[in-house]
Amino acid sequence: MGAVTGYLYLSALLFSLGVLGVLVGRNTIVILMCVELMLNAVNIAFEALSVHFQTLDGQIAVFFVMSVAAAEVAVGLAIVITLFRNYLSVETHDAVTLRG
Amino acid sequence: MSTIDIIAAAPLFCMTFGILALLVLDLFRIDALPFPRLWWGVGICGATAFLFWPFLSMNETAFSGMMAVDTFTFAFALMILGGSAVTFMLSDELLEGQRVEPSADLDLLVLFSALGGIMMVAATHMMLLFVGFELLSICVYVLTGSARNQRASSEGALKYFILGAFSSAFLLYGMALVYGATGSMYYSGIAAHIGEPSMMLLIGIGLMIFGFGFKVSLVPFHFWTPDVYQGAPTSMSGFMAVVVKAAAFGAFFRLMASGFGSVSASWSAMVAVLAVLSMTIGNVIALRQTSVKRMLAYSSIAHAGYAMVGFLALGEGGGAAVVFYMLVYSLMTLAAFGVVLVVSSGTEAQYDQDSIESLQGLGWTHPLLGIAMTVAMLSLAGVPPLGGFIGKFYLFSAAVRAGYTSIAVVAALNSVISLYYYLRVVVVMYFSGERQLSWEPPRVLVFGPRLALILLTTGTLYMGIFSSRYYETAQIAVRSLMQL
Amino acid sequence: MEKTLLLVPLFPLVGALLTYVISGKDERHHRMAGWIATFAAVGSFILTFQLWRALSAVEGSVITAHAWTWFEVLPFKVEFAFLFDRLAAVMTLIITGVGSLIHLYAIGYMSHDPERPRFFAYLNLFLFAMLLLVLGDNLLVMFVGWEGVGLCSYLLIGFWHRDMGNAVAGQKAFVVNRIGDAGFLLGMFLLVMMTGSLEFQQLSQQIPYVDPMMIELAAILLFIGAVGKSAQIPLYVWLPDAMAGPTPVSALIHAATMVTAGVYMMARMQVLYSFAPAALSVVLIVGTLTAFVAATIAIVQNDIKKVLAYSTVSQLGYMFMAMGSAAFSNGIFHVVTHAFFKACLFMGAGSVIHGCHHEQDMRKFGGLWRKMPLTFVTYLISTLAIAGFPFTSGFFSKDAILWTVFNVAEDAPAMNHTVVVFGDIPLNLFCWGVGVLTALMTAFYMTRSLMMTFFGKYRGHHEPHESPMVMTIPLMILAALAAGFGFVYGEAFMEYLVGWTRIDMQVGHHALAEHNEVYHTLELFSMGVAILGIVIGVLCYSVCSGIPKALVKHAKGLHNFLVNKWWVDEFYQAVLIRPLSGFSTFLFKSIDRVLIDGILVNGSGMFVEAGGDVLRRLQSGRTSSYAFLMFVSLFLLILLYLVFMPVPI
Amino acid sequence: MEHLFNLTASGDVVLSLLVFLPLFGAITLFLLPEDNDSLARSVAMFFAGAAFLVSLTLLKLFEVGTPRMQFVEMMDWIPSLGVKYILGVDGLSIWLLILTTLLSLLVIFASTSIAQRLRSYLGCLLLLETGMLGSFVALDGITFYMFYELMLIPMYFLIGVWGGKRKIYAALKFFIYTALGSLLMLVAIVYLGLSHEQQFGELSFYLGDWVNLRFGAKEELLLFAAFALAFSIKIPLFPLHTWLPDAHVEAPTGGSVILAGVLLKLGIYGLIRFAMPIFPGAIEALAPVFVVLGVAGIVYGALVAWVQTDIKKLVAYSSVSHLGFCVLGLAALNMQGMQGSVLQMINHGISTGALFFLVGVLYDRKHTRLIADYGGLAQKVPMFAFVFMVFTLSSVGLPLTNGFVGEFLILLGGFQYNPVAGAVAVTGVVLGALYMLSLYRRVIFGSFNEERNGDLTDLNPREKLVFAPLLVLVFLIGVYPQPFLNRIEPSTRAVLEYVNQRNAVAPSVVAENPALRRTSVPQGPESRLEVVEN
DSSP states (O other): OTHHHHHHHHHHHHHHHHHHHHHHOOBHHHHHHHHHHHHHHHHHHHHHHHHHHTOSHHHHHHHHHHHHHHHHHHHHHHHHHHHHHHHSOOBGGGOOOSOO | OOHHHHHHHHHHHHHHHHHHHHHHHHHTOGGGSSSOHHHHHHHHHHHHHHHHGGGGGOEEEETTTTEEEEHHHHHHHHHHHHHHHHHHHHHTTTTGGGTOOOOHHHHHHHHHHHHHHHHHHHBOBHHHHHHHHHHHHHHHHHHHTTSTTOHHHHHHHHHHHHHHHHHHHHHHHHHHHHHHHHSOOBHHHHHHHOOSOOHHHHHHHHHHHHHHHHHTTOTTSOTHHHHHHHHSOHHHHHHIIIIIHHHHHHHHHHIIIIITGGGHHHHHHHHHHHHHHHHHHHHHHHTTOOBHHHHHHHHHHHHHHHHHHHHHSTTHHHHHHHHHHHHHHHHHHHHHHHHHHHHHSSSSOOTTOOBGGGGTTHHHHOHHHHHHHHHHHHHHHTOTTSHHHHHHHHHHHHHHHTTOHHHHHHHHHHHHHHHHHHHHHHIIIIISOOOOOSSOOOSSOOHHHHHHHHHHHHHHHHHHHSOHHHHHHHHHHHHHHHHO | OHHHHHHHHHHHHHHHHHHHHHTTSOHHHHHHHHHHHHHHHHHHHHHHHHHHHHHHHSTTOOEEEEEEEEEEETTEEEEEEEEEOHHHHHHHHHHHHHHHHHHHHHHHHTTTOTTHHHHHHHHHHHHHHHHHHHHBSBHHHHHHHHHHHHHHHHHHHTSSTTSHHHHHHHHHHHHHHHHHHHHHHHHHHHHHHHHSOOBHHHHHHHGGGSOHHHHHHHHHHHHHHHHHHTTOTTSTTHHHHGGGSOHHHHHIIIIISGGGHHHHHHHHTHHHHHTOHHHHHHHHHHHHHHHHHHHHHHHHOOBHHHHHHHHHHHHHHHHHHHHHTTOHHHHHHHHHHHHHHHHHHHHHHHHHHHHTTSOOBGGGOOOHHHHOHHHHHHHHHHHHHHHTOTTSHHHHHHHHHHHHHHHHHHHOGGGGGGOOEETTEEHHHHHHHHHHHHHHHHHHHHHHHHHHHHSSOOOOSSOOOOOOHHHHHHHHHHHHHHHHHHHHHHHHHHHHHHHHOSSOOOHHHHHHHHOHHHHHHHHHHHHHHHHHHHHHHHHHTTTTTHHHHHHHHHTHHHHHHHHTGGGHHHHHIIIIIHHHHHHHHHIIIIIIIIIIIIIIIIHHHHHHHHHHHHHHTTOOSOHHHHHHHHHHHHHHHHHHHHHHSOOOO | OGGGGOOOOOSOOHHHHHHHHHHHHHHHHHHSOTTOHHHHHHHHHHHHHHHHHHHHHHHHHOOTTOOSOEEEEEEEEEGGGTEEEEEEEOHHHHHHHHHHHHHHHHHHHTGGGOOSOHHHHHHHHHHHHHHHHHHHHBOBHHHHHHHHHHTHHHHHHHHHHHOOTTHHHHHHHHHHHHHHHHHHHHHHHHHHHHHHHHHHSSOOOBHHHHTTOOOOHHHHHHHHHHHHHHHHHHTTOTTSOTHHHHHHHHSOHHHHHHIIIIITHHHHHHIIIIIHHHOHHHHHHHHHHHHHHHHHHHHHHHHHHHTOSBHHHHHHHHHHHHHHHHHHHHHTTSHHHHHHHHHHHHHHHHHHHHHHHHHHHHHHHHSOOBGGGOOOHHHHOHHHHHHHHHHHHHHHTOTTSHHHHHHHHHHHHHHHHOHHHHHHHHHHHHHHHHHHHHHHHHHHSSOOOHHHHTTOOOOOHHHHHHHHHHHHHHHHHHHOOHHHHHHHHHHHHHHHHHHHHHHHSOHHHHHHOHHHHHHOOOOSHHHHHHHHHO
16 A cells, blocks of 8 residues: 555544544633534545545545535534523533433 | 436436525425425425436446446435435425524535435545535535524534534545555546555555544444434434435445455445444343434434444455345334424424423324334334344344444344333333323324325335345446446 | 923022022011922922933933033034933932932021022032933033032032131032043044034944053043042042031032932943053042042041041942943932942931931930931931841842942953953952952941930030931931832832843843842842941940040051041142242242242343443533544444455555 | 145135134224214124134134144235245134133123223224134234234233223233243244244244254254243243233223133144244253243132232233143143143133123222222122132132143043143142132122122123023033134144154254155154053
């Protein structure tokens, strides 16, 4: 595989960092950013693989991912706002009325 | 654009234009129009479904192999559209009771997510799958939070959103790994290049299973389900439990069967574990619930587990069983959510007034609601001669044929556990006498919910007795899938 | 003749139905009930008489009638068929004859009872069942009658059901009988298994070829049935309690007919028993013990009916002694004579009770011979008969039994190997000795009852009166038979029966021919015993009335022991009923409710629910913990999967 | 046996008519106005009566002396899975059909005591009737299962809606207990269908095809266990009986009558119809277990019944004892036992059904079922006492009542199978007398409490009409059971001979060499009798 392996490891590292951020983060905004990090880590993998396979699929995928990520963030922020209106907080630990 | 592309595009365009038309009409205050706005949604679903009809007897791909035009797509598209239409009917005049401001936005979101679902199901390319997946998900996040001033609704939306984004990132990473292992994003390409399964491929498959497992709420990826179902407005919970799940199952099955079918030996053990965990844990926790919606959420987890049994027997039996099971599951689950919706809305009640006690005496005060709920509960429990039983029968057959008799036994034992909480609903409705409620459910049902409940209930019964034709269609659908 | 035979049991059945239908009607109809029932009984008697004539006309003939095939599960088949031979003829004549008299008597006895149609219906139903029992062509039809008489006995004992005590007594009778019936059933099963049939004809042909051990077992099992029905040790406890029923019932069922069914059954199955020497020894021992034990209890009873009841048990013991000695015809002879004198005694007692306004305690009687002369005379005659006073019928039958017991070892060599030896005394001699002792006691306690009832001063409160003619006429007829039957017909009767029996060991007669002298000595001896008993009785309860009192005083323990009937009821209560009831409660409360239902059924439900409660904890509501759990699960799943399914990287 | 199941459709639809008449009745009732009780009852009576007449016609047309299925109907139902709609009736089921239609009719006729929601009550009964009738005539595994489970729902409602104080507990327990068994049976049914595909290349759930299946020993035992568990719970076989007392006590009179009269029979029926011919090896291997449990049930049920204080509970436990007899007869695997077992099912339906009716009569008037609350009733209600006596005796198994013949044959069969088992079972006869008579005594005899029960009234004409046919049957079967046995016999004989024939040849050998199957000689416990007789 050669050169591509390094990029894949980088992608895996970034992805893991993103996961870690989601797992430890309390602030929804931070979590959102970590999710973005995860998506972008995947983008690196797509890029690298696309180059490796000499096909365009990976490149195109990145565009889709980026646009989807943007939509996701937009909706996510809206949801955070409604949460804030109801709970006066953006910490996930405060919204725990539904459980059991 | 070839003919096939036109056929494939027609329903999607129909839907998109319908949505756009609705958007435009909303600007001109369509409340003044002769039909209630919700019926427009039903109309769009109907028209789209009509345009899907050619798919029934076709088995091809459109858009350079990115989208399947086959019976499988047809079957799931119809389920999705039907589910959406019923969601519209059930919401008729009942939205306000759920503290949702009726607006065209909601209808649009429902239709968009249906569109996303259809794309997922039809996709034979991972990127199309991803786009459909996200279209569906993002719309549903919003729908969950549509009761904006309700804490539960926004909390549910938040949980769903965070966990959903988290899991779809895994799905995406899985796609990347699969792409890396096979060099293709087409299902057919993946199947062609899969060869000996490598570590990369397997991890990729595992991550994709995680992504889909989240969407269809398999244990241990189910944690969002009860909270979100309970938090969302009831009509949206029903929509999620049925349309989202059906779409996810359809896409999941297509991917596993036509993409990873040839290495099924390497992932079936994982699926078996998930199936057993889902049904057992779903049922066991459902036993202790007092909120009907939450109970139905756990029950939907358990049913996802049952349906997963079909994945173990990928051949005709299993696939057809999954398709058929999703069909009856949709019917009975929508009926159950429909009754809860009618009972808990249209009143000055609390937002989440859906404790089991709220159904007390319902069978006698509202016979239609009582019968609909009873049929739904018994069918969910798998009691003949209702659809749920036949669905389980097909699933068990598939499992036994594939040599998973022990899993069929586990499923049977789980059905016994599930009987307890399903029957408890019947107990409350019929056996506990009538109680003077602090609030009155609507005396006269409006047309939409009434029609929906009647359709769903007769459908459940009908599927129990005359299932054969539908099962055969499902068989054809799956056969086409395997040849792809 | 076949149709006549079918009609014999039909008469009382129709009578029963008719009288039962009447029971709902008014008083005028009620009066008819007794007569209808009596008519049915008499009609049956007349038909039987005709049949008997026809039977006697041809030597060695039998009359059979086939009603219908009851049920068949091939190759096993049961016919509802009747058989009328000499043995059946004797029994049927007794049943319908004595039965008719008792019916007649009951018209008077029950004249004040508002529910008498029901009474007569039961009484007729009893006749029907009893006739089925003796006329049945196979063991199963016999069993129908066997259970049927049990039912009627139950119904009649509890006839005055307002008093729970009576109902309890009826139930006790039924249940105890059922214990015997269970043995009877098992005996039948064994026979079916061995021979494939229950028909008497078939059985007698097959039995010689069957494994002797099985024969012994079947014989014992059937005997258990007889023990229940004929109130032998250890199942005799129901009979004394059965005296709770109206007195005609005691006379008909618990003296003359039903209780002798066991004896009849053994006579009917004599082929079986003649191949079962060990079983016969058991019968002999049981009969002897019963005769003795019951007699000891009878001595201290004060209730006139209880005295008679224990005396019945004791006399039944004699019959079984005969059966145990394989002297089947002797046993039947005693059945017949016993039917006469015991029915007469019971009805006499009933007459006294009736005359004294339902008082039964002999201590409240006395001097009644003046007030009730007819009753007195008949009672006296019957007492003499049962005591074995020379030349009364009881003397002949009892003497014949004792003689056969005395001779059994010699006359039935087949039985030698089973004869148990007590020290140096062979079993049969021991039994004979006990039998003689019992005869002495019998004479004594019967005289005691006679003396306490009819002599001395009247100790009651009500003014006694003689009973009406419907009651005294049967008494007189029976008394006459009790007195004269043995002397007039004894020889002829025995020959008649012996002619019937094919494998009868003919013990008595065989011995009679060879040991004439011994026989006469023994005859004299038993005469002496009887007279001795009577004399002691007379003395104790007239001149030397201090003796019984002194005895009671000095042997208080023994007296208590006897008054309480050897503590047998209490023994059963403590050893059987109470533990069983405790065990049942234990089964219900501990096994059923707690173990099966509580722990296994509801417990597993609770286990699942507890599991639900535990798993719910995972659903904490915290988004980050959800994400964490999902991730860890995914990690674990993939890890497990890679460990268990190693793939090339 | 195989040839018995080579069915051809008779062209009659009489069985379908019989099965679905009550269902039409239920639907018609549903369309009626809710509060018109007398109309509802007339409609229900009409449909139940029509079903009864159809069943009588069936009996009249029924050909005696052949073990073949009659009035066969055959249709594809789910062709893709080989599920067919096959109905047929033979000697095993014909009397059970009559019993079902008769008891249903009587229960509906006696429904006057139902104060609330009569229409729904009658609807449930009719639905239940369809389920029961369907179960007795279905010959396809899935069809059978459908009807078998269909019975649960209306029964669940009967107990839950019109039941007593602990009705919810009892209803849930009834449903879940029985469903536990039947769901496992469903897996076994599916397994059988697929085994047929494996062995013969075609999916089939038809019983007649299933008898051709051959399994390994362990496989057969497991499959049999699934069937046996379902049916044993239904019977109910000790120690799986604890749902029964609760269900009986809480159910309304009609529910109890149907439950005891018909539903429990399905356990025994299922064992004979399905388990025996499909798993002859397993049933023979496990017969000792069934004998032991049957005998244990006889004694246990009787002892526990004896210490009950509630009349209904007592009768319920007596059912455990009586059904123990049926199991014993069946497991004895000889003709006497089998015949007795099938006859005893009918007998138990009549006598126990009637006993529950009688308890209902008391309960309607005094609203208590405690024995201690009664006593001395003979003085006040003589007709009731008489009827009670007859059915008590029938339950006790007195000769010339229906109870005797069945019990005798069963005990005879059991004794032949194993004398010790027979001997222990015979104690049931004694204990039966003990508990039934002590019940009768405590309720009917003794002193009458005028203050408490002074307002009791004797049977009214409607109740007399209910008891009349049952009384007639008690004596008819008791005195002349031959017409009943005649019709049952060919079928039981065919099953038994088939089982013996299959067991005479080792199963594995049979699977390899089908020709061997025909040459085997029937041999079994019942041939012992013939040998002795000759």
